[in-house]
Amino acid sequence: MRARDVRIISEQETIALLASDAPGELLQTTLAAAGWDLLSWRPGPVHHRPGAGVTGVFSIEVRRSGPSGRAPGTSVPTHACITSSAIPQPGNRVSSFSRRGAGALSVWVHPDDPQLPGLPLALDPVRVTPFAFGRGHAADATVLDLRSYRPLRRAVVLAVNGSDRRYLKVLRARTAGPLVERHRMLRAAGVPAPVLAGDPLQDVVAMHPAPGTPLAELLMRTGAADVDPHALVRVLTALPAAVLSLSERPPWAARVRDYAEGAVAALPSEADRIRRIAKGIDHAVRSTDAGPLVPTHGDFYEGNLLMTDGAVSGLLDVDALGPGHLVDDLACFLGHIAVLPGLHAGYEHVPQALLRFLQAFDQHVDPAALRSRAAAVSLTLIAGARRQAVSEGGVIEALSRLDVAEQFLVEARILGAGR
Incomplete structure (x- = not known):
């Protein structure tokens, strides 16, 4: 069987798995390691990139477990992801599960996307406010809205503080610099790309809203x-x-x-x-x-x-x-x-x-x-x-x-x- 056919079958099997009851055990194990008990879960969007893998996003309801396991953060997680995509450097916040005759599955709790290191920053009002708006703005006045999320690829967060608005583009490691250069190239040529709000931080780019x-x-x-x-x-x-x-x-x-x-x-x-x-x-x-x-x-x-x-x-x-x-x-x-x-x-x-x-x-x-x-x-x-x-x-x-x-x-x- 050709490699392409094997890949197609594997991705179709992953899609079927994500629609079954199997994710429950994977989510439960991953959350337990992070100090949470899984109460319920519900499948959400499935992102299929032919040749690059399949990722499912799941809504979860959890409660804190006992003192065992890694200490939970201050916020209660509401989503988790399961992917068949290869992750070069998953880190200790990603759980891996092997599958017989197929590639491994990786699971993480949102927002700890292993390919988007700046996503936790972009969703933290305390840390993101001075970056997006400057130090004269109060963090408790910042409202964040995750407008789009493509697991392992990019995300866009709308940040609002009073009458000020910023769009935060969350990118893969070492890709914010080239995007900034593209914006500057277009602005210099008179092409109406959004105006940047400053230099990127942890591969998060802050932009002013474009008019229109x-x-x-x-x-x-x-x-x-x-x-x-x-x-x-x-x-x-x-x-x-x-x-x-x-x-x-x-x-x-x-x-x-x-x-x-x-x-x-x-x-x-x-x-x-x-x-x-x-x-x-x-x-x-x-x-x-x-x-x-x-x-x-x-x-x-x-x-x-x-x-x-x-x-x-x-x-x-x-x-x-x-x-x-x-x-x-x-x-x-x-x-x-x-x-x-x-x-x-x-x-x-x-x-x-x-x-x-x-x-x-x-x-x-x-x-x-x-x-x-x-x-x-x-x-x-x-x-x-x-x-x-x-x-x-x-x-x-x-x-x-x-x-x-x-x-x-x-x-x-x-x-x-x-x-």
Whole structure:
């Protein structure tokens, strides 16, 4: 059996394990070592990165145990994580469990993420207040909200102190410096990346909020009717040439077959269809012209764009900034907005907006290349469709994303055949 097939089977087995009763024993053992008794637990989001492993987040209810075990901290833990991902230096706050015929599982109690050393700092009002706001602010006035968390990869915390707000980006060790340089590079070129609030600390970067209205909000209100699609192209073409000196990262489309296995894990009944679509997308991507190598954002979608008077006033999440192809940035945007109606009924104006953006972007890149890569992006989003414990909502959402990917592929094939 090929190594890729072994990895796929292992990751699917991990997903099944995380959905079973097995996590209870792993959580109980890990918490006991930290001085807590596990009273109850509940599965939460599952993060599947094909080729890199699977991580489950669990809500937990605990109480202090006796004096035995490592002394608990002052705060009561509410979450824990279990992962199949390899952790190079887990440290003494991570418990490891071997599995017969498979790789080990690692467990930690939030916020002690072994790959995000600054997460405890970012979630501690006493320590984070002087870092984020300065020493003139009282720690007891700071309210922290974990806005997003991708285990072992990154987190974003919103810190509020009175009328002041900061966004704290929590990164892997030794990666804050390069992100700071990207922000400075863009600001110097007039690109509206958020203003930094100071130097990083423990790989946590504090930023001032960027001005403007989230494009996602405008899409829900009116389909972003007042936004000129060419304004999005302009902010991308304004990226400075210095970006070409950064490391190049492969676009989503480059690993569409790997991401298809994440989709299969979310929709096992559609496995044959998913793999057939992924194969078609891969062929269509390879058969079209991506255009020249240019500076790119790398994660260009509505969630990373703030708008003011129809123009981009905030360009967020510039971690993936580097050399690439304009078509991949534009396809990333299209692949994301196309799945929004399946996420929430309020995005009723998005289908018309999608046509408007498509027509505009077709003027800048190969239309067949654009749709084949948008299909790849939509396919990668299937695994992230929310899983709802009781209803079938998560499955319906995942299926809608598969339909979107298939439709983009159909359009790419029609355009490719017409040449």
